[in-house]
Every structure is written in C-alpha cells, then in structure tokens.
Amino acid sequence: MILGIPYTELAWLAVALLAAGAVTGILAGVFGVGGGAVIVPVLYELFTLLAVPEEVRMPLCVGTSLAVIIPTSIRSFNAHRRKGMVDMSIVKIWAVPVVIGVLVGGVVARYAPADVFKAVFVVVAGLSAFRLLLGKDSWKLAEDIPGPLGMRAFGLVIGVLSALMGIGGGQLSSLFMTFYGRPIHQAVATSSGLGVIISVPGAISFIYAGWPRAAEFPDVAALQPPLALGYVSLIGFILFVPTSIWTAPIGARLAHTLPKRKLEVLFGLFLTLVCVRFVLSFF
Numbered sequence: 001m002i003l004g005i006p007y008t009e010l011a012w013l014a015v016a017l018l019a020a021g022a023v024t025g026i027l028a029g030v031f032g033v034g035g036g037a038v039i040v041p042v043l044y045e046l047f048t049l050l051a052v053p054e055e056v057r058m059p060l061c062v063g064t065s066l067a068v069i070i071p072t073s074i075r076s077f078n079a080h081r082r083k084g085m086v087d088m089s090i091v092k093i094w095a096v097p098v099v100i101g102v103l104v105g106g107v108v109a110r111y112a113p114a115d116v117f118k119a120v121f122v123v124v125a126g127l128s129a130f131r132l133l134l135g136k137d138s139w140k141l142a143e144d145i146p147g148p149l150g151m152r153a154f155g156l157v158i159g160v161l162s163a164l165m166g167i168g169g170g171q172l173s174s175l176f177m178t179f180y181g182r183p184i185h186q187a188v189a190t191s192s193g194l195g196v197i198i199s200v201p202g203a204i205s206f207i208y209a210g211w212p213r214a215a216e217f218p219d220v221a222a223l224q225p226p227l228a229l230g231y232v233s234l235i236g237f238i239l240f241v242p243t244s245i246w247t248a249p250i251g252a253r254l255a256h257t258l259p260k261r262k263l264e265v266l267f268g269l270f271l272t273l274v275c276v277r278f279v280l281s282f283f
Contacts, residue, residue: 016046017239024068025244027270029076029251030188030263036167037125037274039065043236044281050222056213056231058114060223062166063206063231066199068240069168073195075245079252085189090177091197093148094155098169098197101159106205108164109231110213118278120164125271128171131178132268145180158194163202168195171271184264188255206231 020042027038043061052060080086109117145151154176162169170191177187210231214223221227227235255263 014235014239016042017236018243021068021240021243022247024240025072025075025247026251026254029079029248029253030255030258030266036065036069036162036165037171037271039068039240040121040166041274041277043233046236047222047233052220052222053217055114056210056217056220056223058117059109059112059206059210059213059231060228060233062109062117062164063203063210064233064236064240065166066163066202066206067232067237068244069166069195069199070203071241072244072248073168073192073199075248076252077192077196079249080189080192080255083189083252083256085186085256086193087182087186087190088193090145090151090190091193093151094158094173094194095197097152097155098159098162098194099201101156101161102163102198102201103159103205104156105160105163106202106209108160109206110209112164115282117164117166118281120161122275122278124161124165124171126275128175129268129271129275131175132264133272140181141179143181145177145182159198162194162198163205166202167198168192169198170195174267185256188263192252203232 020038024038024042040058040061043064044057047057047060077086146154158169158172158176161172168191170188173191173194174184174187177190178184182190207230210223211229214220214228214230217223222233222235225234227233258266
C-alpha cells in the first residue's frame with residue numbers, strides 16, 4: 001500500500017486517468033471546451049471508488065479539472081489560432097471580468113455544498129445541449145455581439161459559473177456567441193482561448209478553498225499531500241495531462257473537417273449525457 005491505498009487500486013486509477021486524459025484532449029480540441037465536462041464526471045466516479053466523502057468529492061473534481069485544463073486549453077487554443085479562427089478582440093474584452101468571476105467562484109467554492117456544483121453543471125450544460133440539438137440558425141438575439149459593457153457583464157457570469165463547473169468556459173461562451181450570430185466553428189475556436197484565462201486563477205482559488213477542508217478529513221489519503229493540494233488532486237493532474245496534451249491538436253484538426261450541423265449535434269449529445277449522469281447522482 002501507498003499512503004493507505006492498495007497498489008492494485010492505484011494501478012487501476014492510473015490506467016483510467018491516462019485513458020480519460022486522451023479522450024479529454026480530443027474533446028477539448030473538437031469542442032473548444034477545455035475538457036472539463038468530461039474530466040469532472042470521470043473524476044467523480046474515480047473518487048467514489050477511493051471513498052472520498054460526498055461533501056468534498058465534487059469540489060475536488062472541479063478543482064482538479066481546472067488544473068488539468070491549463071495545459072490542455074493552451075494546446076487547443078494554439079491549434080485553433082493557427083487556423084485563424086479565434087476572434088482575439090472577444091478574448092481580450094472578456095479577460096479581466098472572467099478572471100474576477102473565477103475568483104468569486106473560488107470563494108463560493110469554499111462554503112458551498114456539493115450539490116451546488118452539480119446543479120450549476122446540469123443547468124448550464126442542459127441549456128447548451130437544448131440550443132445545439134433543437135435550436136435553429138434563426139434563433140438569434142442579435143446579428144452581432146453586444147457592446148463593451150454587456151460583454152464584460154457576461155464575462156463575469158462566465159467566470160463564476162465556469163469556476164463552479166470546473167470547465168474552461170467553452171459551453172457558455174459558445175452558446176453566447178452563436179446566439180449573437182457567430183458561426184459555430186468560430187465560437188468553438190474563440191472559446192478555447194477562455195480556457196487559458198479561467199483555468200489558472202481557478203485552480204489556485206480551489207487550492208485555497210480546499211486547504212482547510214482537507215484538514216477536516218485527515219484519514220482520506222486522496223485529499224492529503226502529496227496526492228492533493230486543497231481541492232486539486234495532484235495524481236489526477238499528473239496522469240491526465242500527458243495524454244490530453246498529446247490528443248488536443250488531433251481534436252482541433254477534426255473540428256475543422258466536420259460540417260457545422262454535425263459538430264453542433266455531437267456537442268449537444270455529449271452535453272446531454274453529462275447532464276443525465278449528474279441528475280442521476282442526485283438520487
């Protein structure tokens with residue numbers, strides 16, 4: 001045993017994390033979501049097997065997801081930017097309010113019950129899936145994005161919700177941009193840039209939020225150093241990152257070969273599956 005965890009259990013955990021990392025990288029590239037919508041439910045199941053208490057399991061998944069998104073989103077963003085699809089004017093205007101929102105979300109994470117994280121995940125992912133699967137091109141709020149004040153306000157909302165979901169902001173920003181007349185491919189590419197802005201302060205804020213909570217569970221090895229720092233699992237981060245970085249550019253290349261409608265349907269179905277999983281977890 002290592003730190004109270006059997007060798008066989010650690011071996012299965014390592015294999016599962018490496019495989020999930022590969023899938024995460026592909027999805028990050030295809031959908032511009034940073035992979036958080038896959039990382040969080042996968043980690044939830046793994047931490048259940050490791051007997052991490054329910055009251056800290058979900059925030060541990062979210063914090064770890066934000067840490068994993070750091071290198072994955074950088075790779076995905078660079079791949080999309082090389083193809084000239086990223087609208088840097090949007091990324092720049094969202095940068096400051098998004099970071100402020102992430103820090104607010106980190107403070108909320110320190111005190112919020114686990115079900116809050118699940119509820120935010122289901123509501124946001126569900127709305128995104130509905131728009132992608134059943135929406136039409138005619139469903140627009142306007143032909144172009146709002147002015148600077150409206151953009152900054154929405155950036156703040158993206159930051160808070162992304163921090164509580166453990167995502168790179170892709171679902172929220174893609175939904176917003178398509179409602180304001182931007183093509184799905186550009187929305188996906190631009191959204192990948194938010195992952196970089198959200199993940200770094202998000203991971204730091206979850207280390208801060210989880211540090212005192214980990215001290216309340218001294219017998220849970222998965223919450224203690226060197227396996228974790230606060231709400232960030234170091235073993236999860238170390239094993240997810242190599243394969244996710246390797247596969248992210250593959251997903252980005254795939255995204256630019258898919259027809260617009262097929263990309264929307266695939267993204268919508270993926271988000272629907274995630275919603276169903278977390279709704280079931282309430283029961």
